[in-house]
Amino acid sequence: MRYIIIGSGAVGGSIGGRLHESGRSVVLVARGAHFEALRDNGLRLMVPTGTLTLDVPVVARPEDVELRADDVLVLAVKTQDSVAALDAWAARPVAGGGTAGERLPLVCAQNGVENERLALRRFRNVYGVCVILPSTYLKPGEVVAPCGPYTGALVIGRYGTAAGRPGAGVDDTARQIAGDLEEARFLAPVVADVMRWKYGKLLGNLANVVEAVCGSASDAAAKDLIARAKAEGAAVLDAAGIAYASGAEITELREGTVDPQPMPVERTRGSSWQSLARGAGSIETDYLNGELVLLGREHGVPTPVNAALQDAARESVREGREPGGLTAQELSGRIAAGATG
16 A cells, blocks of 8 residues: 555654655655655654654645555545545546546544545545544644654544444455554554544544633633533533543543653644644634534534634634634633623
8 A cells, every 4th residue: 555645744744754664655745835845855753762854755736646546545634624635636547547536545634523524525435533643743844743652543444334324334444554554653443433433532622722722721711611612512412412432432542552752842732723833824623613513503502612712713813823812711701701703
């Protein structure tokens, strides 16, 4: 198998770098200054054992790589960028006939629960991944992956089986991908219920925007916001009849296997914090907190905390704020006043 990593930031760069290091064939896909840095200097992957400089092939566009029948496409962009990426790759021809959407497996290594549905509209063979991979991408060409002994946990399973139950399939392709990931320093269990794991991770990701907007999630007011957001989320999923892995299950999976190690860099921040810090111009909160707001509206469950956090994230992007533009106390005041901005 050859792995085409679509989006080579924190998650994609970590996965692609480790796969390349383990001897797998990898092509990174990146844009702008990140593409130029990867092309000119290779990928600098900072891990607990030191800094790896990896000469991984990199392209800027789907047209720049000829797809083969043994390729695996790994989608690692933020959800707000998924449609453009999926449309760009699905119609690409594959050597020997057919298109990528018809022939190639597409692996969604992303937060949230919307990507698999978007992918299945365009790709026949879609695999979900619950990504537990603390990592940072702030500088072009450089990714920090501070955990060990495994770089991350990537829970994988097929999405959209013939039985019509999303995530109900465990097949040979999932097992082969998982085997490659295991040899590349990832914990990669293959499960029959991958979306259950992804919904569990979604509840954990509700904290991302608090850290991003407030700059930190460690003070008492921020912790209270996070607890209230998660309580709303659990109530929504229960009302919708959606199964989700518990926080204890996720902790048990990673405890002792995916742990931050001492490194000469600032501690890893969440993906939403990184988006604001980089000035990316967008943030994935609409597909994290916003997913629970949507489900709450569908099932009659109030979600004032998550709605306020979603609005604060949009406001931060719109006004070009860096992390820490609002305090947790200010957000709590907005919620108490019933104001979502």
